[in-house]
Amino acid sequence: MPSLNASTTTPYLYRPFSHSSAFSAAHADLKPNTLKPVDYAAIEQKWLKRWKLGKDAARSATSDTTAPKGANSKEVASLSDKEKFYILSMFPYPSGILHMGHVRVYAISDALARARRMMGYDVVHPMGWDAFGLPAENAAIERSIHPNEWTIKNIDVMKGQMEKILADFDWDRELRTCSPEYYQWTQYLFLKLHEAGLAYQKEAVVNWDPVDQTVLANEQVDSEGKSWRSGAVVEKRKLRQWFFKITEYADDLLQDLDRLQHWPERVKQMQRNWIGKSQGAEFDFTVSSSKDAIQVFTSRPDTVYGVQFLAVSTEHPILDAVPKSHQKGLENFKESLKTVAASGSDGEAKPEGVNTGLFADHPFLPGTKIPVYAVNYVVSDYGTGAVMGVPGHDERDFNFAQTQGIKAKYVIVNEESTEGEKGPLTARGVLSGDCGEFSHMSSEDASKAIINKANALGFGREKTSFRIRDWLLSRQRYWGAPIPMIHCHGCGPVPVPEKDLPVVLPMDVEFTGRGGSPLKQIESWVNCSCPKCGGNAKRDTDTMDTFVDSSWYFLRYLDPHNKSLPFSHAKATAGMPVDIYIGGVEHAILHLLYSRFLSKFAWKTGLYGKGVAIEDKEGKDPGHGEPFKVLVTQGMVQGRTFKDPVTGAFLHPTEVDLTDPQKPIQISTGKAPAESYEKMSKSKFNGVDPGDMITTHGADATRLHILYKAPPSEELEWDEQSIVGMQRFLAKVWRVVGQSAANQGSAAFSPDVQAMNDDERELWRLTNYTIKELTTSFQNTYAFNTSIAFLIKLTNQLSTLTPTPSSQTTTTTTVSKKPKKNQAQVSPALFQHSVEALVKMLSPLAPAFGEECWEAMHDNASSSEQDIQLLHRSVFAESWPVHDDNALKEDKVVCGVQVNGKGRFTVEFEVSELPKDKAVQEQFLRDLIYQHERAAKWLKDDQGEAKQVKKMIVVKGGKNVNFVI
Numbered sequence: 001m002p003s004l005n006a007s008t009t010t011p012y013l014y015r016p017f018s019h020s021s022a023f024s025a026a027h028a029d030l031k032p033n034t035l036k037p038v039d040y041a042a043i044e045q046k047w048l049k050r051w052k053l054g055k056d057a058a059r060s061a062t063s064d065t066t067a068p069k070g071a072n073s074k075e076v077a078s079l080s081d082k083e084k085f086y087i088l089s090m091f092p093y094p095s096g097i098l099h100m101g102h103v104r105v106y107a108i109s110d111a112l113a114r115a116r117r118m119m120g121y122d123v124v125h126p127m128g129w130d131a132f133g134l135p136a137e138n139a140a141i142e143r144s145i146h147p148n149e150w151t152i153k154n155i156d157v158m159k160g161q162m163e164k165i166l167a168d169f170d171w172d173r174e175l176r177t178c179s180p181e182y183y184q185w186t187q188y189l190f191l192k193l194h195e196a197g198l199a200y201q202k203e204a205v206v207n208w209d210p211v212d213q214t215v216l217a218n219e220q221v222d223s224e225g226k227s228w229r230s231g232a233v234v235e236k237r238k239l240r241q242w243f244f245k246i247t248e249y250a251d252d253l254l255q256d257l258d259r260l261q262h263w264p265e266r267v268k269q270m271q272r273n274w275i276g277k278s279q280g281a282e283f284d285f286t287v288s289s290s291k292d293a294i295q296v297f298t299s300r301p302d303t304v305y306g307v308q309f310l311a312v313s314t315e316h317p318i319l320d321a322v323p324k325s326h327q328k329g330l331e332n333f334k335e336s337l338k339t340v341a342a343s344g345s346d347g348e349a350k351p352e353g354v355n356t357g358l359f360a361d362h363p364f365l366p367g368t369k370i371p372v373y374a375v376n377y378v379v380s381d382y383g384t385g386a387v388m389g390v391p392g393h394d395e396r397d398f399n400f401a402q403t404q405g406i407k408a409k410y411v412i413v414n415e416e417s418t419e420g421e422k423g424p425l426t427a428r429g430v431l432s433g434d435c436g437e438f439s440h441m442s443s444e445d446a447s448k449a450i451i452n453k454a455n456a457l458g459f460g461r462e463k464t465s466f467r468i469r470d471w472l473l474s475r476q477r478y479w480g481a482p483i484p485m486i487h488c489h490g491c492g493p494v495p496v497p498e499k500d501l502p503v504v505l506p507m508d509v510e511f512t513g514r515g516g517s518p519l520k521q522i523e524s525w526v527n528c529s530c531p532k533c534g535g536n537a538k539r540d541t542d543t544m545d546t547f548v549d550s551s552w553y554f555l556r557y558l559d560p561h562n563k564s565l566p567f568s569h570a571k572a573t574a575g576m577p578v579d580i581y582i583g584g585v586e587h588a589i590l591h592l593l594y595s596r597f598l599s600k601f602a603w604k605t606g607l608y609g610k611g612v613a614i615e616d617k618e619g620k621d622p623g624h625g626e627p628f629k630v631l632v633t634q635g636m637v638q639g640r641t642f643k644d645p646v647t648g649a650f651l652h653p654t655e656v657d658l659t660d661p662q663k664p665i666q667i668s669t670g671k672a673p674a675e676s677y678e679k680m681s682k683s684k685f686n687g688v689d690p691g692d693m694i695t696t697h698g699a700d701a702t703r704l705h706i707l708y709k710a711p712p713s714e715e716l717e718w719d720e721q722s723i724v725g726m727q728r729f730l731a732k733v734w735r736v737v738g739q740s741a742a743n744q745g746s747a748a749f750s751p752d753v754q755a756m757n758d759d760e761r762e763l764w765r766l767t768n769y770t771i772k773e774l775t776t777s778f779q780n781t782y783a784f785n786t787s788i789a790f791l792i793k794l795t796n797q798l799s800t801l802t803p804t805p806s807s808q809t810t811t812t813t814t815v816s817k818k819p820k821k822n823q824a825q826v827s828p829a830l831f832q833h834s835v836e837a838l839v840k841m842l843s844p845l846a847p848a849f850g851e852e853c854w855e856a857m858h859d860n861a862s863s864s865e866q867d868i869q870l871l872h873r874s875v876f877a878e879s880w881p882v883h884d885d886n887a888l889k890e891d892k893v894v895c896g897v898q899v900n901g902k903g904r905f906t907v908e909f910e911v912s913e914l915p916k917d918k919a920v921q922e923q924f925l926r927d928l929i930y931q932h933e934r935a936a937k938w939l940k941d942d943q944g945e946a947k948q949v950k951k952m953i954v955v956k957g958g959k960n961v962n963f964v965i
Contacts, residue, residue: 040697040698040699040700040701041695041698043698043848043849043852044164044166044698044699044700044848046848046852047166047847047848047851047852048163048166048848050851050874051168051874054874059172081122082120082121082122083120083121083122084121084122084123084124084574084575084579085116085121085122085123085124085579086123086124086558086575086576086577086578086579086580087109087112087113087116087123087124087125087578087579087580087582088109088124088125088126088554088557088578088580088581088582089105089106089108089109089127089581089582089583090105090581090582090583090584090587090591091127091128091129091130091550091553092129092130092158093129093130093131093133093135094129094130094131094151094154094155094158095135095154095158096153096154096157096158097157097158098158098161098162098165098690098691099637099680099687099688099690100637100680100688100690100693100706100718101584101634101636101637101680102690103165103637103690103702103703103706104634104637104706104707104712104716105582105583105584105634106162106165106167107165107167107703107706107707108582108632108634108707108712108782108784109125109167109580109582110125110165110166110167110168110169110844110847111703111707111778111784111844111845112580112582112778112782112844113125113168113844114168114843114844114847114876115778115844115880116778117876118840118843118844118876118878118879118880119778119779119879119880120879120880124170124173124557124558124575125168125169125170126169126170126173126174126175126557126560127162127167127169127170127171127173127174128173128174128175128176128177128553128557129151129155129174129175129176129177129178130177130546130549130550130553131151131155131176131177131178131179132177132178132183132479132480132481132543132546132549133479133480133546134477134479136148136150136151136479137477137478137479137511140479140511141511141512141513146507146509147478147479148178148507151176151178155176159171161690161691164690164691164694164699165690165694165699165702165703166699166700166703166847166848168847172560173557173560174560175553175556175557175560177481177546177549177550177553178479180502180504180505182549182553182556183481183482183502183505183549184501184502185552185556185565185566186481186544186548186549186552187481187482187483187484187496187501187502187503188498188501188566189548189552189566189598189602190483190484190544190548191484191495191496191498191501192601192605192607193244193601194485194495195495196601196605197245198244198245198248198601199242199243199244199245200242200243200245201240201241201242201243201493202240202241202243202381203238203239203240203241204238204239204241204243204381204472204474205236205237205238206236206237206238206239206241206476207221207234207235207236208234208235208236208237209227209230209232209234209235210232210233210235211227211230211231211232211514212227212230212232212513212514212515213514213515213516214476214513214514214515214516214517215239215475215476215477215516216228216234221234225339233339234339235338235339236337236338236339237338239474239476241472241473241474241542242472242473242474242483242485242540242542243470243471243472243473243474244470244471244473244597245470245471246468246470246471246593246594246597247466247468247469247470249597249600249601250275250277250466250468251277252600252624253271253275253468253593253596253597253600254271254272254275254277256596256600256622256624256626257271257272259621259622259623259624259626260622260626260628260631261621261622262629262630262631263628263630263631264585264631264633264713266585266588267585267588267592267631267633270588270589271588271589271592271593273467274467274468274589274593275466275467275468275593276466276467276468277464277465277466277467278297278299278464278465278466278467279299279462279463279464280297280298280299280300280301280462280463280464280465281297281298281301281447281450281451281454281460281461281462281463282295282296282297282298282384282460282461282463283295283296283298283301283304283363283388283454283459283460284363284459284460285310285360285361285362285363285370286360286361286363286459287318287321287358287359287360287361287372288358288359288360288361288369289321289323289358289359290318290321292318292321293459294310294312294316294318294360294372294384294386295384295386296310296384296386296387296388297383297384297387297463297465298387298388299465300390300393300394300443300447301446301447301450301451301454301460302412302428302431302438302443302444302446302447302450303388303390303392303393303394303411303412304364304388304450305364305365305411305431305434305435305436305438306390306391306392306393306409306410306411306412307362307370307388307389307390308370308389308390308391308392308401308406308408308409309370309371309372309373309389309401309404309406310360310370310371310372310373310386310387310388310389311353311373311374311375311377311378311386311387311388311389311397311400312356312372312373312374312375312378312385312386313374313375313378313379313380313385313386314330314333314334314337314374314375314376314380315380315385316374316380316385316386318358318372318386319356319374321358322356322357322358323357323358325357326354326355326356326357326358329354329355330354330356330374332354333352333353333354333374334374336352337376350399351375351376351377351396351399351400351403352375352376352377352400352403353373353374353375353376353377353400353403353404354373354374355371355372355373355404356371356372356373356374358371358372359371359372360372363454363457363459363460364436364450364454365436373389373400373404375400377396377400381469381470382467382469383465389401391406391408391409391424392408392409392410392411392412392424392425393410393411393412393424393425393426394424394426395424395426397424398423398424408424410425410432411431411432411434411435412425412427412428412429412430412431412432412443413429413430413431413432414427414428414429414430415427415429428442428443428444429442429443430442430443431443431446437449438450471545471547471594471597472545473544473545473547473548474542474543474544474545475542475543475544475545476516476517476541476542477517477543478505478509478511478517478518478519478543479505479543480505480543480544480545480546481505481543481544481548481549482503482504482505482519482539482540482543482544483503483540483542483543483544484496484501484503484540485539485540486528486530486531486537486538486539486540487537487538487539487540488530488532488533488535488536488537489535489536489537490530490533490535491530491532491533491535491537493540494530494531494532494537495531496531497531500531503539505543506519506522506525508522509521509522517541517542517543519539519541519543520541525539526538526539526541527539547590547591547594548594548598550591550594550595551591551594551595551597551598551599552566552595552598552599552602554576554578554581554595554599554627554628555567555572555576555599555602555608555627558571558572558574558575558576559571559572566607567607567608569606569607569608572602572607572608572609573608573609573610576599576608576609576627577622577626577627577628577629578627578628578629579629579630580629580630580632581627581628581629581630581631581632582632582633582634582712583632583633583634584633584634584636585633585634585635588633592628592631595627595628596625596626596627599625599626599627600624600625600626601625602625603624603625604625609625612624632712632713632782633712633713634712634713635710635712635713635714635715635716636679636715636716637680637688637706637715637716637718638677638678638679638680638686638715638716638717638718639677639678639679639680639681639684639686639687639688639718640675640677640686640717640718640719641675641676641677641678641684641685641686642655642656642664642666642673642674642675642685642686643673643674643675643676644666644669644673644674645671645672645673645674648674650683650684650685650686651666651673651685652685653685655667655668656673661721677715677717677718680718688718688720690702693720693723697720697723697726697727698727699848700730700846700847700848700849701723701726701727701730701846702723703845703846704726704729704730704788704845704846705722705723705725705726706718707784707785707787707788707845708726708784708785708788708789709722709785710785711782711783711784711785712782712783712784729788729791729792729795730846730849732795732796732799733795733838733839733842733849733853734853735799736795736798736799736835736838737835737839737853737856737857738856739798739802739803739831739835740803740831740832740835740836740857741856741857743803743828743831743832748829749827749829749830749832749833750829751764751830751884751887753886753887756827756830757826758891759801759824759825759826760826760827760830761891762797763797763798763801763826763830763831763834764830764834764887765887765888765889765890766793766794766797767794767833767834767837767838767887768883768884768887768888769790769883769887769888770790770791770793770794770837770838770841771837771841771881771882771883772883772888773786773787773790774787774790774791774841775880775882775883778844784845787841787845788845791838791841791842791845794834794838795838798831798834798835798838800823800824801823801824801825801826801831802823802824802825802826803825803826803827803828803830803831803832804825804826804828832857835857836857836881837881839853839854839857839875840854840875840878840880840881841880841881843875843876847876850875851874851875851876853875854873854874854875854878855873858873889911890911891910891911892908892909892910892911893908893909893910893911893914893957893958893959894906894907894908894959895907895908895909895925895928895929895958895959895960895961896959896960896961897929897932897938897961897963898960898961898962898963899938899939899962899963899965900962900963900964900965901962904934904937904938905932905934905935905938907928907929907932909928909958914957914958918954921954921958922952922954925954925958925961926952929961930946939963939965947965948965949963949964949965950964950965951963951964952964
């Protein structure tokens with residue numbers, strides 16, 4: 001076992017607190033101030049080693065040596081008889097670097113997992129790697145290293161980093177999406193979707209680099225529409241690509257958001273907006289020259305009398321009827337759209353279009369001809385590929401009309417209306433007098449009447465439309481799961497037989513960044529036989545979007561070594577849904593939406609679940625194939641950022657004098673720099689290396705700091721200087737543990753409130769109150785910042801007490817090291833009970849330190865690191881403390897007195913003295929407060945008369961009283 005004494009070469013910035021590896025009978029009289037200094041690194045290494053020994057022993061004890069030949073010895077055991085609890089943090093992309101955002105999310109999930117195990121749950125807490133993706137391919141080009149090699153090396157590095165932050169993941173369930181053992185089942189799910197008619201091919205537009213002859217992702221196109229590597233102007237080109245028909249599930253995905261009672265409302269609203277269900281109408285506008293109709297959908301049928309043009313996509317079939325006089329202009333416009341257009345200030349392309357020379361008849365205004373424009377802001381695969389142009393009541397139509405010299409017509413009157421309108425009026429209101437029989441009707445009534453008339457006359461109908469589009473999953477790249485389809489000249493696209501899965505990604509490839517995907521160049525891989533007719537055929541050379549890999553991994557974790565199926569029905573049914581899912585809010589739309597889609601598909605097709613009838617009867621929460629019960633979206637970790645106030649240039653920390661951290665000085669000017677907290681970035685020089693933090697301050701203090709600084713859902717402003725506060729807290733805990741350990745052998749604690757003195761009753765109440773609050777935090781609120789605040793408060797209370805056997809019969813006090821403070825005496829058994837509860841509750845947050853405290857309190861030192869019984873002596877093998885409701889009742893209440901909302905003084909009264917009648921209660925408190933000596937300053941005038949009080953507000957049964965004067 002490594003020495004736990006701090007050496008003179010300790011790497012820590014702040015000198016750690018005192019320590020002894022354990023307390024034995026020989027040290028029963030050891031006083032807290034004689035403890036030796038702690039070496040954080042040695043403690044962490046000691047317990048990492050102990051935990052590993054314990055897991056190895058448990059794994060060895062449960063391995064089945066009599067398993068039949070061919071059985072998988074790594075098979076993860078089924079869930080036990082305990083109630084399951086599945087905690088999952090979003091798995092990372094193996095970039096090779098763990099950043100502070102990772103530390104935050106894994107500290108949250110690890111604390112929850114450890115606490116839930118102590119609460120008696122069978123916890124599933126796995127980790128894996130979202131290992132496919134473009135960065136590995138770029139690394140292959142730039143560094144001449146194979147994507148697989150680069151990825152595996154990064155995984156090894158990041159696993160070591162995760163160990164350093166003391167994260168306790170179930171590595172027996174580890175998966176890598178780039179492993180054939182995983183993507184075989186991604187391909188299997190693709191085939192199931194194809195079999196169900198939910199995977200299909202159609203043409204779609206891609207970003208095309210004409211120099212490198214390759215498809216680019218959106219992030220590879222710069223703000224000027226040029227390729228990030230070749231610098232060529234990027235073109236838009238159509239390719240035949242694969243889609244998942246997620247629109248088939250649009251209603252389910254939308255309606256079942258209401259089942260997700262434990263998701264942040266803003267995330268659900270983001271998904272609602274993305275799905276974008278619109279109730280409206282579809283109208284037919286007949287083209288004068290061809291008699292063909294253009295169908296348009298609108299969510300505002302009340303504005304139909306304001307239609308001044310129709311806007312269609314450049315792929316709309318009506319453009320085949322464009323007159324010769326306008327064909328050249330149309331072709332030029334289409335050609336211009338092949339390059340990636342510059343964006344407007346809102347990030348969207350500026351509205352552009354060309355008059356096609358076509359006119360359509362307005363169905364409600366006979367004889368009125370409506371011009372038809374081909375535009376860039378209407379796409380062929382959204383709705384009907386055509387929209388009504390109503391400049392007077394739509395922002396985008398108004399902007400486009402201005403480019404064409406069209407003056408807006410207003411047909412809705414509302415509170416926004418003014419003389420000489422200069423912009424669109426988007427609010428509903430009352431139809432103007434130019435709307436025929438519908439004039440002066442409200443928008444709501446007119447919409448219904450207009451739809452009814454259109455339906456009766458056969459040129460319109462009520463219609464529901466969705467904003468969401470089908471999921472384009474084809475990627476013209478190498479590093480991804482190959483799409484398991486074969487293209488035969490005679491049979492068309494043919495699925496790869498399931499027995500031939502996985503379609504393995506070939507490793508012998510060259511990367512140049514040119515000529516498209518390397519897969520196309522490997523003839524021995526591309527050329528194959530058609531499974532249907534046996535003729536010559538070719539494999540699909542596209543790979544799948546990495547969102548496909550990450551949209552079902554939570555199911556694979558439950559059965560990670562299954563060689564026959566992606567997961568067994570029994571294990572997935574028992575293990576789903578994920579009870580708590582933790583990750584960044586940046587994944588609030590696509591990842592969560594796609595995961596819900598794949599999970600619902602698997603549930604509806606019987607891959608897991610008991611079916612809707614049984615699950616509804618059992619009260620399954622959330623049910624209906626929803627994969628995540630509780631969603632915790634953690635906020636971003638922001639770094640302290642310095643800028644030159646004149647040039648706005650970001651300053652490197654070496655350019656700033658931080659001798660006084662509160663008063664930074666720009667070295668070059670001698671003046672204060674501009675200071676803010678912003679998203680951590682290399683270019684802003686504000687990043688923080690978690691490894692440096694752990695080396696300097698220790699993993700336990702770093703974890704506590706990141707959990708204490710802000711609630712999980714809020715942005716966290718990283719301030720290294722304040723970590724010392726967490727170290728001081730741990731130092732105080734250690735001194736309290738020393739006091740408890742020095743009194744080992746105390747009789748078992750049995751609460752007798754009547755026999756307790758005042759200090760004991762207060763300690764008993766505060767201990768139980770802390771237990772209640774932390775239990776609520778770990779089970780419901782996840783407010784770890786307030787949890788740590790409660791632990792600090794309990795520790796502060798314990799540090800003012802001395803465990804003395806005579807405390808039940810006397811209230812004498814002893815003087816502590818601080819002569820101005822008195823040490824109250826309490827029962828050693830109560831003191832130890834409270835310290836044990838404190839250590840148990842602290843341990844999920846600061847695990848290595850918690851283990852060390854528990855060992856110190858229970859004399860668990862072992863002469864042999866191989867002592868398997870250590871597993872059973874871990875604090876995490878203990879039960880979570882349970883609070884006593886009776887202990888929460890207070891004998892006395894400290895009432896905070898506020899004047900106009902500002903705290904001024906406090907008064908104290910016995911709970912039994914407070915009248916139950918509200919009016920009498922207020923008079924009692926008023927009399928008590930006005931008797932206090934400080935009332936003269938805040939509540940009375942110079943003559944000692946009570947000032948006039950406008951209102952007296954009593955809160956929480958007299959715990960707070962506010963006088964409004």
